[in-house]
Each structure stands twice: as C-alpha cells, then as structure tokens.
Amino acid sequence: MSETVLKTENLSKTYTMGKREIHALSDLNLQVKKGEFVAIMGPSGSGKTTLLNVLGCLDKPTSGKMILDQVDVAKLPEKELFKIRRNKVGFVFQTFNLLPYLNAVENVELPMENTKKSKSERKERARKLLELVGLAGREEHRPQRLSAGEQQRVAIARAVANDPAIILADEPTGNLDTDSKYEIVRLLANLNIDQGTTVVVVTHDSHVASHTERMLLLKDGRIIKEKQGLHLAKKKLMCPYCGGRIQPSDERCPSCRKRL
Amino acid sequence: MVIVALGFSMAIMISIPAGIVANQLSAQGLAENFNNTITNMQAEINKTSTLIECRTSSGRGMFSGGRPTGMPGGSEQEVFLNETAVDEIRSIDGVKDVVPLLETSSNETTSETINGPGGRSFTISRPLYTITGVCLNSSFIDNYSILPTNITAGRNLREGDSGVLLMSSNLTYYFAVGVGGKVEINDESYTVVGIYEQAGQGLFETRTVYMNISDAQTATGNTGNVSMLDVYAKDTSDVDGIAEVIQVAYSELQVTTYKDRLSSVQNMQTTYNETITNAQSTLSQTQTIATQEIVIVVVATSLIVLFVMLYTVRERTKEIGTLKAIGFSNWNVMSQFMLEGMLMSLVAGVVGIAIGSVGAPLLSGLLLPSINPFGSSGRFQGTFPAANSGILGVGAATAVPDPQLMLLALGAAVLLGALGSLYPAWRASRTRPAEAMRYE
Secondary structure, three states: OOOEEEEEEEEEEEEEEOOEEEEEEEEEEEEEEOOOEEEEEOOOOOOHHHHHHHHOOOOOOOEEEEEEOOEEOOOOOHHHHHHHHHHOEEEEOOOOOOOOOOOHHHHHHHHHOOOOOOHHHHHHHHHHHHHHOOOOOOOOOOHHHOOHHHHHHHHHHHHOOOOOOEEEEEOOOOOOOHHHHHHHHHHHHHHHHHHOOOEEEEOOOHHHHHOOOEEEEEEOOEEEEEEEOOHHHHHOOEOOOOOOEOOOOOOEOOOOOOEO | OHHHHHHHHHHHHHHHHHHHHHHHHHHHHHHHHHHHHHHHHHHHHHOOOOEEEEEOOOOOOOOOOOOOOOOOOOOOOOOOEEOHHHHHHHOOOOEEEEEEEEEEEOOOEEEEEEEOHHHOEEEEEEEOOEEEEEOOOHHHHHHOOOOOOOEEEEOOOOOOOOOEEEEEOOHHHHHOOOOOOEEEEOOEEEEEEEEEOOOOOHHHOOOEEEEEHHHHHHHOOOOOEEOEEEEEEOOHHHHHHHHHHHHHHOOOOEEEOHHHHHHHHHHHHHHHHHHHHHHHHHHHHHHHHHHHHHHHHHHHHHHHHHHHHHHHHHHOHHHHHHHHHOOOOHHHHHHHHHHHHHHHHHHHHHHHHHHHHHHHHHHHHHHOOOOOOOOOOOOOOOOOOOOOHHHHOOOOOOOOOOHHHHHHHHHHHHHHHHHHHHHHHHHHHOOOHHHHHOOO
C-alpha cells in the first residue's frame, strides 16, 4: 500500500461562544493515502469546513495529532505554518478567490512568489499549468473576463503550483453550473490520475462525491460512514457503469454513453 | 479622492516653508531698503550744515537732496512767495547766500498701480512730474548742490541757460524724447540738454524737470514767485538765529535747519526700526503658526492614510485570507500593505507637489499672515491700508517652493505613508487565513 499523506488522530476542535462550547470536530480519525481522491460529505454544520481548515493548516486543532506529509503540524507555530501552507497544501475555494487585479498567469504565479524559483521559472510553470487545466491562450485574462468554470480552473492551477502533497477543495463546484461542474470534477480526477495528485474534496453534492474513489460521511464532527466511489474504476480506465474501456479524456463512456 | 485629499496636505506642506522663505526675503529686503535710504539721507544732510531750508508748502521738509515731490498727499494747494523776499532775507545778518527755487507740479497727473504681495495692488494718483526752477548762478551751481549730479546723457544746466531743461531719466519714457529733443510745457517749447539718473524706487521714485527759474516762472505762470529758498549761513553758529528771524518775518514759510532735518531723519529711523521690529515679530509669529500648521498637516495626513488603509484592509479581508491560505507569511502580507500605503502617499506627494507649485503663493497667503512692515501704529498705516513691501520698492514676495523642498516633501510623503500604514498593515498580517472561506 502506498504511503500516508495525511493522518489525524483524535483530532478535536472546540469553539467557545460565550459560555457555550461547540465541538466542531470530536476525536476525528482520518487517513488519506498518497494519490487518493477522497470526498468528505456531510450536512450543514457537520464540521466539514472546520475539518478542511484544520487539514489545510488555516486553523489549529484544539487537541489531537495531525501528520501532513510526515510533519506533525498540530503544534507548529504560525511562523512555520505558512511554509506548510505554501509548500504542502493547495487550496481550492468555493468562490475561487482569485485576485481580481491580477491576470490568470499572475494568479497562478502567486504561491510561487517568495520561493526560490526565479521570475521566468515561475512564469513558465504558471503557463504550463494553465495549459494543463485547459486554459491555453487565456493566460492574460483577468478573472472578470473568465467564466466561473474557467476561474475555478485557474484556482486549481494555482493550487498545484508548488507541487503540494495534497489538494484541499472546499465545495469546488458550489458556485458552478452543471456543465462546469462536470468539467471541474473531471479536471480534478484527471489531475489525480495523470499527476498522482492527492485530492480531498469537501462537498455536499452527492454527484461530485460519487465520482471520487472514497466518500466519507461526516456528522457532528465524526466520520460515521465510508463508501467507495466511481473513481476507482476510472483509475483502471474502466467505465464504472458498464465496465467498457475508457480514456481519461473521454467525457462520456464510448460504449454506454453515460457521462463520466 | 484620497489622492487629492492627501495631495492637498502635501501641497500645504511644501507651500508653508516656501511662504516663510518668501516672508523672510521680504523682511530682509525691507530692512536693506530702509538702511540705504537713511544712510543716503544722513550723508546728504551732513553736507549741508549751514543750509536753512525755507518752503512755502508743508510736508516736504524731510528730504533735502533728492527733493522727492509728488508723493501722495503732496498735491495740496500750492502757495508761493514773492521774489522780493530773496533780497530781504539776504540782508539778514550772517546770511551768505539765498538761492531761490520754484518747485511746482505739472498740470498732468498720472494714476499708478503699485503691486503688493499676495496679489493685492492699489492705485495712487500723482502729478506726472515736478518742474523745478533753479537760479542758474554759476557760484550757486558750484557751491551748493542745487542740481542733480548724476548726468547720464547730455550736460547739466549752467549759467545763462534759457529755453532748455534737464530731466530725470524716467521722464524720457513719458515725453518720448532724448537729448536734443523738444518738450512742450504749457505751450512753451524747451530743448532737452541733459538727462540725469534718479535712484528712487516705488513711492520714492521722482520725475523732475530742472530749468532756469525764470523759464519755470514763465512756463507755470508764476512770474515773480518762488516756492523755496535755500538760505546759506556764513557760519554754522548763525543758523539758529537766522532761522528764527526768517520764521518770524515770514510765517507762511516752513523753516528747517540742519538740526531739524537730522532729527526728522532720526524720527524716521525710529519709525523704520519699529517697522523692522514689527516685521520681525510677524515673521516669528508666522513661523510659529507655520510649525503648528505643519504638525497639523502631518498628523492629518497620517490619519488619512491610517483610515484609508484600515478600510482597505477590512474590505480585502478575504483577499488577505486567500494570500495567507496559499502560503504568504505575515511579513509578506505586512510588507505588501506597507508598500501600498507608501505608493499611495508617493502618488499623493506628486499630486501635492503639482498643486503646491501652482498654488504655493495662494496657499501660503491663505495660511500664513503676511508681513505688515508698518505694524498697527506705523505712520503710513492710514495712508496706505495695503501698505506692504512692494510699495517701498522691494519686489512683491512670492512663495515659490524650491526643488530641494519638493524632494524633501516627497520623502516626507512616503514616510507618512509608511507611518500611517503601519498599524493597518500589521492588522492585515494578523488576518486569520481561514477568513478566505468567509465573506462574500
């Protein structure tokens, strides 16, 4: 079995609101292996966002242990944490969070700033990544001139810019129309297959979740259920519906015509 | 908006020191001008210890050598004395010579606009020129300074001259003639034989035509009249006695002696000293006000930057959260916002310098009291409400910021930008990266 990228042990996060304590996460145990494509599902208030914040080192757990790419990050101070965020985590937001006054390339270059890469190296890599997400020729466009789906592609390119150990996506399809939604899911799936990128998606869209290889159901800050998704079959280039042979680039299964 | 507001602050910052410099220059010029005038007068007076000046009209006794006339207020009804007085006074014991002179104003008058600082100006009306008839006796010309000496063209008047005149250089412009040209005065034609340089400036500028006294009498319809008698005593010790006798015999004459003139100049000097003191106290007051204003502007500018940047940071919480989420350190974020604040101030500084260079005189005029050389009790106060350095021949002082000051202001702008952004930038750097998830 391949190595573990992310592992939590009895992870808890408690918010204090006045005198009331809210246990957003309680003794959560989670393990994500390298190259996995995982979905975390759950109803509102189940602790999805809190979990993602903690996993992405945006927030610190109240207690418990969290190992990210062999580093115990739960106790790291802020002046170390930003390096983890920069080098080991790629974030994809529901609302894309691109900087409006920077064009696509500049947005993708952003995480590479303050790294050892030279200006030209950064630019070159940003262009390559935009090509990878299917935005060749739109590099100079500002976010407002891109569609929602395109903006999310730019955001995904930005997320993988520093070759992170894991990509954390928070409702990546929440603000997208159906067509764009499929495109983004397929893009993440292809990244996972082609580049071996580890992806964790938080969503309450069951369709999106079903296209991952493992679905975790979160409730009251705990994982209560685990299910296999369709992605596993796709990894073997099999249609998850009819078992026919498919290519990663196929939008629909060539034999049963079902949308992949 | 913000840039313009800041720009104005910066403009004020560069205008105020410029205004101070202008005021200083103005005060300096004032002092120099006073000193020169008084020195010249004293030198002139010292040459004439035996001279008793007798004049028919009042108010002109202050000046001896240059005889500036046509000052505002000097246009009152002219009074003349019959020529017979000359012989009578000559017969007084101890009198050596009596030089009769006829001094009258031309019929033509002229309006002059004199500019004061701050764009204020006022108009005075005075006779176009003064006609001075001199008794052209060669012993008088040789012994007494009755004619101007600084001839720039042609020759001076001499005994026996008739139908000719000597005029001050500034009149060539009015008459449009040079040496050898003809000038008409009351339908009589005179040839210009010489031109002399007159040195007064502003109000002290004089325009005079010198001619034989008999010519002057004919030209001005004053046959047999004189307006001034320069009485010379044989000895300095006789001066007071002679002056008393003349005063008693001719009550219409205003008699001044060496002592009177000296004390008159001394009075003047006292007044001038007061004036300079006034100017200096205004100057120090100005500097105090300027310092206060600069402090206010500095504080205001920093506050503007502070609030603008705070607002910006608040508005962009999500963006800052995103930057932190994708791996920007606190320092990266802080320096970014510091840079932004400084850049904003730099642009504002440039705008401010643009406004300041154009509006410096106006702004400093608005913000600083201008120098009033005559104080509140000065003798000229009533006559010239707008009395200012310009009137005394010192060019109107204008506040022009110099390039060094501009550079300094630009530096100050950037510094204030940095100062004002310090707290907002720190706030930005403390933004929790999880904020990237919130707000929409």
